[in-house]
Amino acid sequence: MNINSQEMQQVAAQEAPRLDLYAGIHKALRALMADTLLALGRTDTDDALELAQASQRVMELLDFCASHLQHENDFIHAAMEARAPGASEVIAHEHEEHERHIGELGGLACALLKLEAKQRAGATLELYRQLALFIASNFQHMHVEETAHNAVLWSRxxxxxxxxxxxxxxxxxxxxxxxxxxxxxxxxMNPAERIAMMADMRAHAPAPAFAAALDTVRPHLSGQEWAKLTRGLGLPAVPGLVQA
Known part of the structure; x- marks a missing residue:
């Protein structure tokens, strides 16, 4: 990988913050991964509906991870290789490993409801452990991207x-x-990131899409977080009064 310690030190020494393509989406991935793992760990395997819901959540996570890998391959890695050939090689190989793990985890998740009741607890625990290992690998993987890959992108x-x-x-x-x-x-996101993200969406997305995004995030924000967001965007704090 065409990344050296001097290059990374030079990037780290810059006073002005650079545009970080990884920061936001990796916060989303970490949150989704942690939430899914915790939900799986507390699942009642004697409750068929609850087990099905947990399995579905795992599949949604895996689908999201697969899509994320493809986006990085098609856009981020392509940009790196265009100006620093070989710079994405190590992480590209890890992407291949992650794709394999995604397939294996998907098989385990789909198999849960096909098992006899007495087998479900053990199979769910095995899925939980394998998912935890997958997430641990991804956390390390994302750190390399946020440091080494950003060093390449920011220098070029x-x-x-x-x-x-x-x-x-x-x-x-x-x-x-x-x-x-x-x-x-x-x-x-933190409040400043959240406001910047939604302001950019309001500026570039159709008004209905922006309104739908507000409706999507509102239930997952505290009252204080929502107030900061609407104040930062210059919108009324009452959800029903928000106009895109």
Whole structure:
């Protein structure tokens, strides 16, 4: 990988913060992964509906992870390779491993409800443990991307170029997937990030999409968080009065 310690030190020494393509989506991934794992761990395996819901949540996480890998491969890694050949090689191999793990975990999740009742507790525990290992690997993986990969991107691209790259990536995401991203992304940002994200959406997305995004995130924000968001956007704090 074409990344050296001097390059990373130079990037770290910059006073002005750079555009970070990983920060937001990785907050969403960490939140979704942790929430799904905790939900699986507390599932009542004697309750068929609850077990089905837990299995569905795992499948939704895996689908989101697979889509995220593809977005990074198609946009971020392509940009890195264009100006720093070989820079994404190590993480690209990890992506291949993650794809394999996603397939294995999906098989375990789908098999749960096909098992006899007496087998479900053990199978759910095994899925829980394997999912935990997958998440642990992803947490380390994301740290490398946020440090080493950003060092490559920041040393070879301007923020304006990175913004164009990000816009192209976002434009490629189907509306239904984007709402799922918003649900896990916005609530787990800090207030300044949350306001910036929603302000950008209001500026570039159709008014109904912006309104739908507000409706999506509102139930997952505290009263204080919602007040800060609406105040930052110059919107009324009462959800029913928000106009896009």
């Amino acid at each position: 691209y301007t923020d304006a170029e990175l913004a164009e790259l990000h816009a192209a990536l976002v434009a490629s995401i189907p509306p239904q997937e984007m709402m799922y991203v918003v649900r896990w992304l916005v609530p787990f």
